[in-house]
Amino acid sequence: KAGVTQTPRYLIKTRGQQVTLSCSPISGHRSVSWYQQTPGQGLQFLFEYFSETQRNKGNFPGRFSGRQFSNSRSEMNVSTLELGDSALYLCASSLTGDHQETQYFGPGTRLLVL
Amino acid sequence: GESVGLHLPTLSVQEGDNSIINCAYSNSASDYFIWYKQESGKGPQFIIDIRSNMDKRQGQRVTVLLNKTVKHLSLQIAATQPGDSAVYFCAENEDDGGATNKLIFGTGTLLAVQP
Numbered sequence: 001k002a003g004v005t006q007t008p009r010y011l012i013k014t015r016g017q018q019v020t021l022s023c024s025p026i027s028g029h030r031s032v033s034w035y036q037q038t039p040g041q042g043l044q045f046l047f048e049y050f051s052e053t054q055r056n057k058g059n060f061p062g063r064f065s066g067r068q069f070s071n072s073r074s075e076m077n078v079s080t081l082e083l084g085d086s087a088l089y090l091c092a093s094s095l096t097g098d099h100q101e102t103q104y105f106g107p108g109t110r111l112l113v114l
Numbered sequence: 115g116e117s118v119g120l121h122l123p124t125l126s127v128q129e130g131d132n133s134i135i136n137c138a139y140s141n142s143a144s145d146y147f148i149w150y151k152q153e154s155g156k157g158p159q160f161i162i163d164i165r166s167n168m169d170k171r172q173g174q175r176v177t178v179l180l181n182k183t184v185k186h187l188s189l190q191i192a193a194t195q196p197g198d199s200a201v202y203f204c205a206e207n208e209d210d211g212g213a214t215n216k217l218i219f220g221t222g223t224l225l226a227v228q229p
Contacts, residue, residue, distance in 0.1 A: 004157075004179075029213055033215055033216070033217075035219075042219055042220075042221050042222065043178075043203065043205075043217075043219035044219075045216045045217060045218070048215045048216065051213075055215075056193055056215065056216050058216070059184045090157050090158070092217075094215060097215040098215070099145075099146055099177075099208065099209050099210075099216075100145070100146040100165060100207070100209075101205045101215070102148065102160055102163060103148075103215065103217060104160060105150070105157035105159070105160075106157050107155075107156055107157045108156075108157050
């Protein structure tokens with residue numbers, strides 16, 4: 001069974017631009033979560049989607065948004081990029097999103113904002 | 115909010131020795147804990163998990179111990195191999211009564227295995 005896939009793997013943007021990242025969960029998984037990883041803040045939860053609905057959101061500004069499609073694939077969008085948005089963005093999937101389910105991570109998208 | 119506290123140490127061990135990586139968590143409501151391994155350029159890889167109704171769980175060469183009294187978690191790796199070199203994260207989750215699948219991660223420990 002294929003793992004979680006994320007595209008693109010690397011991205012360079014300039015301040016003020018916007019970016020869209022994509023995540024395809026493991027087949028059969030309906031919950032998709034997004035995390036931001038930086039050297040300073042570590043791994044931080046962004047949001048979680050299940051059945052095309054955002055169920056939980058972390059402490060990030062409204063510039064960070066996401067959505068989920070009927071096939072469980074998810075996208076996240078960051079508008080008006082800032083230098084501090086440079087990070088590794090990780091997507092994780094699980095079957096139903098129960099809090100005791102294992103989340104499986106993709107390889108991440110490395111975003112550099114110049 | 116509360117978070118898993120893991121001051122980022124570097125643990126250096128000799129190949130073949132046992133490794134112990136520690137993690138302190140602060141949220142007494144957390145009832146699910148998980149260890150991930152992250153190699154350079156990759157996403158976190160699941161190692162082992164444990165629920166709060168257990169004190170110990172074993173996998174292949176790995177054991178996780180949970181001490182709820184002092185809110186402490188540890189990962190033991192037996193016969194450490196060079197391929198075990200990576201950053202290890204502990205994470206926690208709680209049942210807040212709603213739909214939540216929000217892992218709180220520690221800061222990570224770098225395990226360096228010397229051949």
